[in-house]
Amino acid sequence: MLEVKELWKVYGPLTAVKGVSFSLKPGDIFGFIGSNGAGKTTTIRMISTLLEPTHGTATINGADIIRDPMGVRRQIGYMPDFFGLYDDVKVWEYLDFFATIYEVPPKQRNSVIDNVLELTDLTVKRDAFVQSLSRGMQQRLCLARCLVHDPALLLLDEPASGLDPRARAELKELIIELGRMGKIVIVSSHILPELADFCNCVGIIERGEMLAFGPVNQILRQIQPTRVLAITVLDGAGEVRTRLADMPHVLAAHLEDEHHLRVEFNGDHEQQSELLAALIQANVRVVQFHEEHANLEDVFMRLTTGAVQ
Amino acid sequence: MTAWARRTVRTYFGNAAAVREYRAQLRGNRALYLWAAYLGLLILLGGLAYSQIMDNEYAQSIATLQSELNSFYSTIIGMIAAVVCLVAPALTASSITAERQRRSLDLVFSAPVPPRYLLVGKMIASMRYLMMLLVLALPVTAVCVVMGGATWSDVVGSYIVLLSSGIVFMAIGLAVSAQAPTLMSSIVNTYIGVGAYLWFTSIFGMVFLASRFGGGPLGMGSTNEAPWSVVLLPFTAAYTSPTFTIISGVEVPNWILGLVFALAFSRLLLSGAGSALSPFGSPETKSLRIHGIVFLALLGVLVAFPLSASTPFAMLGAPATGPSTQGYTFGVLVASVSMIAFWLIPALVCHAPDADRKFRYDGLFSLRQAIVGSPSGALPYLLFLWGTVVAVFVAVYAFSARAMLGVQFWQLSAWGLGFIVFWWGVARFFSSMGMNLKSARSSVIATGIVVLALPLPILSSLTFTSYGTSSPSQTSLWMLHMAYPLAPGETVYAPYYAAFLVVSGIALALAGEANMKRPRRQRRAGSAE
Structure with a gap:
């Protein structure tokens, strides 16, 4: 269980983080969203002591984190937005170094290293020098390093930056797997559609303030409390708009052009299907009828102003 | 206690940082080639030295030949000392800075290890490497033993002296690299630090050599009794390693005392490095502060014992029996300490609104902060240090049957107190002007250099008080000078000077405090919190 309570970070006249609070439970994958300089990395670095x-x-x-930083460090795996790899070191030596400083018992070290290499699909690179690995592999090695001591909390700061689409997909699978293993995962990223795919919880931060926090669906509903239906008709869109305004659960109907309409609707799925049936019964020639979903990008753009500190 | 023992064992045995460093050092053939070149060079230079020294061996007597062989041995040790001076700092000079630039430091410190673990690991790896260099030089030194230029005990003693110096140099490298922002500044400052150490220690070593070979008024002649500090200079290790100090009637080999000093000093430097890598109020900073006091007490004992119990300490003057010699020797000590204090004061005292919490304004004077480490605790801590030195000298002399503390000790101690308070006041005043930390510190040091050093000869001549004469004047700025305790005849005025310096220092600090209370400063300080 991670509980962040009113975190503040002040540098002279600059307040980098203003009272950020949230809590996460095992298995949560938390997407931490914010522009550059919003305070994500500062918050993550404070949690990582x-x-x-x-x-x-x-x-x-x-x-x-203040009274028992060593106790916290034993339970976290921190992956910053840079590699920080040593030169002249082989993959297994790199992991052995971190396994030792994380106090993994000497007898278990080899098997732990093998396991994390297998999990991150780097077994074949066990004896390779770290500087010879591709960027994606180095990223996976960093993740492997975070896992050698089986932490309860993973702090991943921009883990997907600079990765190609395949490497990003692999990383996504890996993070989902870690969530399934019961770990709390905090992922900060700019690639919002991907976050929506695997995060069950997001937080949006701007100028050090947490603007929104909660499950993805809940946040989406916050910015779009009613359903939006997009309807395309073959002809007579103006007439359809008038007809729609009198129908149950329709809050408003907007004419986009002579074929397209957008309808604000507060009914459920059954009432939505009844609306479609009513339109067809009224001989409206419907070409398309679908619900428009807001995504994280919409939420982010709506909540933030783009201001930086 | 168990946890402490576990932590200590974990730090010193099987240290992962040491293993990693050592693997990197020995990776590939690079180390092998370097060692081969080193040994080859040593053999070549040794051969050249041997051929030069033994050029006319057939024309010489046995005694002269023995002396030539001794010279050959000391040349070899001198060459190894040069290698130690060059290689030991290089092993650590850039290590922490490189980690910071590579950004691997965050990865290590997000793991449950304190900075000490990493620093000790680097020290162990570097020490292994240095010991390897010393062992590789054994065949060359063995030649000296085989030919009769030295005994194995001489070699062991010299090697320990060299290793002690190497430990200090490596610790200087780590302490500098923990604070330096770039590789270049780290390396340059490390070698400046090593140079300063050699400069200080060369005073002792060279005086010893002058005494040994010049037969001057040093009271040592051919005896091996000598102040322990002579072993601090690595270049003279061949001559100084057989010396000893008499402590409570027991002849203690100086290389043991030198090793104790080296370990204590390097521990202090490592605590400094650890503190630099840690946030405000960390155990590392507290440890540094406590180690500072303990180290000073130890150094005080190491200095005071030979002063109080042995004759050869009076290496810069007449035998150490009279109070005037005592005063002069204390003068040398107080001047040396004040030079170090002058550089230490800005580092401890200065504060700035945009600095780390360690260096942000937190009041004028707080006893509690003396060990925690913040600007308000600087003066109490400096007073602790001053008090420790005075107390150690008083205690050691109280137990000594051969000497008593003269009045000049108290005069110079009073001046030392005034010096600390005055420069504390200057540092507080500059810090209150709203500049950044670096500027505040630089201003204090610049003031010390410009106001004191440059106009000093002019002012001294105007006031008819000059360096090295016995014509005192209470109006002279000479009292602000770090080398004031060396001015013969002026220590009589030390209590008056001390009173003036204390009052001026407090006035400056209060002026700074008033400056901080101005609304703009208050706002800046407030926002910093």
């Missing part, structure tokens, strides 16, 4: 908060705190399974 690398930055001391000016005010507030966070606890991970009872361990406090």
Whole structure:
């Protein structure tokens, strides 16, 4: 269980994070969304004990980031937005180094290294030098490093940046798998459609303030409380609009052009199908009838102003 | 206690950072080629030295020949010392800076290890490498033993002296690289630090050599009794390693005392590096502050014992029995300490609104912050340091049957207190002007250099008080100078100077405090919190 309580970070006249609070439970995959400089990395670094908060705190399974930073570090795997790899070191040596500093017992180290290499699909590169790996592989190696001590919380700061589509897809699968394993995963990213695919919870931050937090569907509903139906007719869209205005559960109908209409509708799926049936019964020649879903990008654009600190 | 033991064992045995560093150092054939070149060079230079020294061996007596062989041995040790001076700092000079630039430091510190773990790991790896270099030089030094230029015990003693110096140099490298922003500044500053260390220690080593070979007024002659500090200079290790210090009637080999000093000093430097890598109020900073006091006490004991119990300490003057010699020797000590304090004060005292929490304004004076480490705790901490040195000297001399503390000790101690308070006040005043941390520190140091160093000869001549004369004047700025304790005859005025410096320092600090209370400063300080 991760609980972030009123985290603040102040640098002289600049307030980088303003009272960010949220809580996550095992298995949650949390998408942390914000523009560059919004405060995502600062928040993640405070949770990972690398930055001391000016005010507030966070606890991970009872361990406090201020009072018990070592206890917190034992439970987290932090993957920054850079690799930080050593030169002249082989893949297994790199993982062995981190397994040792994470106090993995010497007898278990080899099997742990094999397991994380298998999980990240790097087994064949066990004896390769880290600098010889491709960017995607280096990213996976960083993730493997985060996993050597089986952490309860993974903090992944822009894990998909610079990866090709295949590597991104693989990373997505890996994160979903980690969520299934009961880990709390915090992922900060700019690639919003991907986040929506695998995050069950998102938070939007701007200028250090958390503007929205919660399950993806709930947030989408917050910005779009009613359904929006897009209807395309063959002809007579104006007449259809008049007809729609009198129908049950229709809040408003907007004419887009002579074929397209957008309808704000507060009924459920059954009432939605009744609406379609009523239109057809009224001899309206319907070409398309579908519900428009808001996505994270819409939410992000609607909530944020693009201002930076 | 168990947790502490576990942490210590984990840090010193099987340290992952040491293993990784060592793997990288020995990877491929690079290390092999380097060692082969090093050994080849050593043999070549040794051969040249041998041929030069033994050029006329058939024309010489046995005694002269023995002396020539001793010279050959000291040349070899001198060459190895040069290698230690060059290689040891290089092993650590860029290590932390490189990690910071590679951004791997965050990865290590997001794991449950304190900075000490990483620093000790790097020290262990570097020390192994250095020991390998010393071991590789054994065949060359063995030649000296075989030919009769030295004994194996001489070689062991010299090697320990060299290793002690190497430990200090590596610790200097780590301490500098923990703070330096770039590789270049890290390397340059490390070698400047090593140079300063050699400069300080060369005073002891060279005086010893002058005493040994010049037979001057140093009271040592051919005896091996000498102040322990002579072993701090690596270049003279062949001559200084057989020396000893008499402590409570026991002859303690100086290489042991030198090793104790090196370990304590490097521990202090590592604590400094650890503190630099840690946030405000970290255990590393507290450890550094406590180690600073302990180290100073230890150094005080190491200095005070030979001063109080042995004659050869009076290496810069007449035998150490009279109070005037004592005063002069204390003068050297106080001047050296004040030079170090002058550089330390801005680092501890200065504060700025945009700095880390460690260096942000938090009041004028707080005893509690003395160990935690913030600007308000700077003066109490500096006073602790000053008090520790005074207390150690008083305690050691109280137990000594051969010497008593003279009045000049108290005069110079009072001046030392005034010096600290005055420069504390200057640093507080500059910090209150709203500049950034680097500028505040630079201003203090620039003031020290410009106001004191440059006009000093002019002002001194105007006030008819000049360096090195016994014509004192209370109006002279000479009292602000770090080398004031060396001015013969002026220590009489030290208490008056001390009072003036204390009052001026407090006035400057209060002026700074008033400056901080102005609305703009208050707002800036407030927003920083």
